Amino acid sequence: MATRGRLVVIGVGNPDRGDDAAGRMVARRLAGRVNSNVEVRECAGEATELLAAMAGASSAVLIDACLSGALPGTIHRFDVSRDPMPSAIRPWSSHGFGVGEAVELARALGELPPVCIVYGVEGGCFDPGAAPTSEIAVAVKEVADRIFGDFVNEGP
Amino acid sequence: MATRTIKVDYLARVEGEASLKLVVRDGRVDQAQLSIFEPPRFFEAMLRDRDFTEAPDITARICGICPVAYQMSSVHAMENALGVTVDGPLRALRRLLYCGEWIESHTLHVYMLHAPDFLGYEGSVEMARDHGDLVRRGLDLKKAGNEIVALLGGREIHPINVRVGGFYRVPTKRDLAPLAERLKRAREAALATVQWTAGFDFPDRERDYTFVSVSHPDEYPFNEGRIVSNRGLDIATADYDSHFVESHEQHSTALYAQMRDGGSYLLGPLARYALNHDRLRPLAREAARDAGLGPVCRNPYRSIVVRAVEVLQACDEAIALIEAYEEPDHPAVAITPRAGIGFGATEAPRGMLFHRYRLDDDGSIAEARIIPPTSQNQASIEEDLANYAEGFLDLPDEALRHRCEQTVRNYDPCISCATHFLRLEVDRG
Numbered sequence: 001m002a003t004r005g006r007l008v009v010i011g012v013g014n015p016d017r018g019d020d021a022a023g024r025m026v027a028r029r030l031a032g033r034v035n036s037n038v039e040v041r042e043c044a045g046e047a048t049e050l051l052a053a054m055a056g057a058s059s060a061v062l063i064d065a066c067l068s069g070a071l072p073g074t075i076h077r078f079d080v081s082r083d084p085m086p087s088a089i090r091p092w093s094s095h096g097f098g099v100g101e102a103v104e105l106a107r108a109l110g111e112l113p114p115v116c117i118v119y120g121v122e123g124g125c126f127d128p129g130a131a132p133t134s135e136i137a138v139a140v141k142e143v144a145d146r147i148f149g150d151f152v153n154e155g156p
Numbered sequence: 157m158a159t160r161t162i163k164v165d166y167l168a169r170v171e172g173e174a175s176l177k178l179v180v181r182d183g184r185v186d187q188a189q190l191s192i193f194e195p196p197r198f199f200e201a202m203l204r205d206r207d208f209t210e211a212p213d214i215t216a217r218i219c220g221i222c223p224v225a226y227q228m229s230s231v232h233a234m235e236n237a238l239g240v241t242v243d244g245p246l247r248a249l250r251r252l253l254y255c256g257e258w259i260e261s262h263t264l265h266v267y268m269l270h271a272p273d274f275l276g277y278e279g280s281v282e283m284a285r286d287h288g289d290l291v292r293r294g295l296d297l298k299k300a301g302n303e304i305v306a307l308l309g310g311r312e313i314h315p316i317n318v319r320v321g322g323f324y325r326v327p328t329k330r331d332l333a334p335l336a337e338r339l340k341r342a343r344e345a346a347l348a349t350v351q352w353t354a355g356f357d358f359p360d361r362e363r364d365y366t367f368v369s370v371s372h373p374d375e376y377p378f379n380e381g382r383i384v385s386n387r388g389l390d391i392a393t394a395d396y397d398s399h400f401v402e403s404h405e406q407h408s409t410a411l412y413a414q415m416r417d418g419g420s421y422l423l424g425p426l427a428r429y430a431l432n433h434d435r436l437r438p439l440a441r442e443a444a445r446d447a448g449l450g451p452v453c454r455n456p457y458r459s460i461v462v463r464a465v466e467v468l469q470a471c472d473e474a475i476a477l478i479e480a481y482e483e484p485d486h487p488a489v490a491i492t493p494r495a496g497i498g499f500g501a502t503e504a505p506r507g508m509l510f511h512r513y514r515l516d517d518d519g520s521i522a523e524a525r526i527i528p529p530t531s532q533n534q535a536s537i538e539e540d541l542a543n544y545a546e547g548f549l550d551l552p553d554e555a556l557r558h559r560c561e562q563t564v565r566n567y568d569p570c571i572s573c574a575t576h577f578l579r580l581e582v583d584r585g
Contacts, residue, residue, distance in 0.1 A: 016217065044220045044314075047280075048264060048295055052302075101281060108284035109291060 005058030007038045007151055008113075012045040012064040012099055018130035019072065019123030022140055023063040025132065026119070029144035038151070050102035051111070059115035061147055064099045065123040065136075072124030073135030075143055081116045117150075119143050160553075178545055178560055185549075188541035190534060190564060191408050203524040208234050208493065208515055212318045215511070215526065220314065221264070224257035224305065225504030226526075227318040228379055229511040234320040236393075237498025237515050238491055245484040246322040247379070248477050249308060253318070254378040254502070255474040256304025259342065261505040262425075262463045262470075263301060265568040266349060267294025270460050273562040274356035290352070293345050297467065300342035304474060307335060322488030329481060336478040339471050346468040347443055353461045354447035359559075361544045362454040365536065366419060367427035370503050376435045376469055377428060377503045384431055385421065386452075393499040396510055402527065413532040420535035423507025424567065425462040426453055437476075440469035456540060456566040463505075463568070493519025504529050506568050530569045537567055 011027025013020040024042045031040045039057075043049050045064065054060045066076065078085050080103050099118060106112040121139045132140075160180040179187035199218055203211060211230040216223035228250060235242060242250070267290070268280040277283040284291040307327060309315020317324050368389065372381035383399075384390045391399060402411040415421055429436075429444075430452040436444065444465045453462055493515070500511045507529030514523040540563050548559045 014220075046220065046264070048268065048298055049302075051295065052299065101279070104281040105284055105291070108281050109288050 005037070006056065007059045007061070008054060008057040009034075009038060009040045009061045009147060009151075010050060010053050010063070011040075011042045012050065012062060014044065016129060018125040018127050019121070019132050019136045020065045020126050021132050022065040022121040022123060022136050022143075023119075025136070025140040026063045026121075026144045026147070029140065030147060033148065045098045047098055047102040047105055050099065051106055051109075054102070054106055054113055054116075055111060057113045059117075059151065060113040061117045061119065061151065062099055062103070063119040063121065063143060063147075065126070066120035067123060068120070070122045071135075072122055072133060073139040074122040075139050075146075076120035076122070077146075078118045078120070079116075080118050081112070081114065085118060119147070160549075176541065176560060176564060178541060178556075180545075180549060183549060185542045185545050188538050188545065189408075190537050190541070200524045200526055203513075203521050206521050208238070208513070208519045208521060209320055211513065211521065211524075212320065213316060216314050216316075216318075218526070218528075221261050222257060222504045222506070222509075223314050224253055224309065224318075225502060225509045226511075227315065228254060228502040229500040229504075229509045229526075230513075231318060231320045231500070232379060232502060233498040233500030233511040233513050234515075235491075235498070236500060237496035237513055238320070238494060238519075239496070240321060240489055240491055242322055242489055245326070245482055246488070248481060249323060249326060250318075251375075251378050252304060252474055252477045252481075253308040253315075255470040255477070256301045256308065258470040258505050259301025259346075259467055259474075260298050260305065261301075261568075262467045263294055263298040263349075265505075265565075266353065266460055266463050266467070267291060267298070269568070270463075270565050271353070271356075273558075273565060274353075274358075274460070293348065297342050297345040297349065300338055300345075300471070303335060303338060307331065319488055321491045322484075322486070324487060326484055326487045328483060332478045332481055336475055339475050339478070343439075343468065343471040343475065346464065346471045347439075350443045350447050350461065350464040350468055353464045354449075356460065358455060358457045359544070359547075360455070361457060361547065363456075363540070363543060365426070365454060366415065366421040367430045368421045368423055368508065369428045369431045370501055370508055371431055372435070374435065376432050376437070376440075376473070379502050383501055383508070386430060393501040393510070396499065396501065396512070396527075400527075400532075402531075408534065410531040410534060411527075412534050413527060414535060420539055421532070422536045423529045423532050424505075425459050425466055426456060427507065428503060429453060429462045429465070436465070436469055437472045439472045440465050443468055457562070459566050459568075466505075493517070506530055507533060530567070533567050533569065537564055537569065540566070 011023035013023040015021045015024050027040050027042045041053050085100050124133050175191045177189045212227040215226035215230045218226050272279050272283045305315055310317035367386045370377040370381040371384040399416055400413055401416050402413050405412055433451045447461050495517045497514045501508050509529055510527040512525040513521055516522050544563055548556050
């Protein structure tokens with residue numbers, strides 16, 4: 001999936017809360033490997049912060065931990081450019097106002113980037129202070145590789 | 157016996173994880189419980205044996221919405237323990253940083269979390285479809301607050317530039333100048349926000365609350381002052397424990413706080429406003445008057461208007477602080493570690509945040525206590541539910557559930573903050 005214009009990759013989560021770090025771990029894997037038209041960011045996940053991070057981008061990829069009942073480490077991928085995320089997938093947010101709301105708020109305001117992809121990494125443990133589980137580490141590598149393959153190495 | 161139970165398993169549009177339960181028997185509210193089930197996080201234990209210098213950065217991690225409040229209460233408590241006073245431009249910069257947090261936190265709540273209740277929307281997304289320009293105004297106003305925190309704090313979330321004694325780096329006048337221009341636009345938006353929220357339709361509910369806040373003779377309270385109430389309380393921060401007590405209730409992971417003489421109390425915008433109304437800046441005071449707020453507001457549903465007034469206050473004060481700013485000679489006051497006990501109480505957006513630390517000779521933390529505003533407000537939230545829900549019982553379940561949620565959202569509860577400690581008792585028979 002080639003992209004022209006600015007691409008923003010946003011890793012969402014809390015690095016101090018177990019598997020909630022998944023999105024940020026993906027962002028860290030990609031940082032430094034990307035072309036100049038790609039901005040890699042980490043966000044705590046509050047919706048208005050995400051909205052600001054996506055502003056003006058032609059493509060956005062958001063990565064967050066989620067809880068749907070699937071096995072930990074399962075990777076979900078949604079093209080939300082036209083349709084919302086399925087409600088069965090709940091990005092894990094302690095703020096109750098996170099990725100899903102940011103995408104829909106951007107859409108309602110006519111500010112959603114024309115291409116917007118959300119990756120959800122199924123988490124198993126969100127305990128405060130816990131390290132991410134090994135299942136997450138494997139999924140993080142795969143998501144980073146997929147984003148790199150889909151977007152990043154296409155060049156500006 | 158007719159029993160009706162209203163349960164909300166996941167409260168939406170609040171910060172953190174909580175549920176509420178209302179049990180009605182024969183037309184009377186029998187039970188109203190706010191259950192906070194976010195896991196406790198043991199920050200107080202985590203702080204033990206760490207150096208006093210680490211407290212602002214560690215405690216800022218307690219909350220992504222109000223990290224400045226944690227930093228401010230911790231630095232004031234540490235400076236109190238170490239016999240240090242921070243004044244002049246450094247004190248002004250702290251107030252400016254706090255203005256940024258109030259603007260971003262209050263605006264998020266007013267526009268994204270609370271306004272949909274009054275305008276009949278499920279949430280801000282649905283509201284944005286019909287009122288895009290309003291939501292954009294809210295986002296722009298919030299961003300002005302973010303920009304203050306980013307400039308003074310080093311970054312927008314979990315700022316890293318605050319230290320005991322001052323800052324690691326202070327801005328130049330030139331750094332701050334563009335921010336003042338930005339804030340003038342924000343001030344216009346804040347005034348419009350007061351006018352907008354004042355026009356909402358509010359349930360006619362009032363209670364005779366015990367209001368508690370920090371109070372300063374010359375300023376609307378942020379960082380400094382005595383702890384006062386509308387019932388005659390007027391104490392130094394160090395005397396907090398003589399007048400307030402925490403206890404654990406089984407249904408919540410957050411501790412409850414009460415006055416030692418019994419009874420709940422209310423912190424936050426309504427309390428600050430009632431106790432410090434005459435110290436609002438003229439622009440905010442006039443806007444409050446024009447919005448129909450008297451000097452005291454006891455209707456918690458109107459807290460959205462008071463929050464908007466406080467955003468206006470923060471924008472106006474931030475501009476004044478920037479205009480009067482003179483760069484300090486040093487970014488921080490020099491500090492020599494020593495043993496001591498220190499207390500700090502500052503006004504987080506949701507209300508008074510109390511910190512107490514005991515330090516050893518080398519400045520390491522021997523004991524830490526943090527009492528966030530949401531845990532102090534829990535009892536009052538439940539009393540509001542019990543008192544006000546009775547007037548809404550003729551509503552069908554869905555509408556009653558919505559009223560209950562709205563009643564909780566009046567407090568802008570920050571539940572992640574509230575779950576700071578849990579005494580765990582294991583009954584093994």
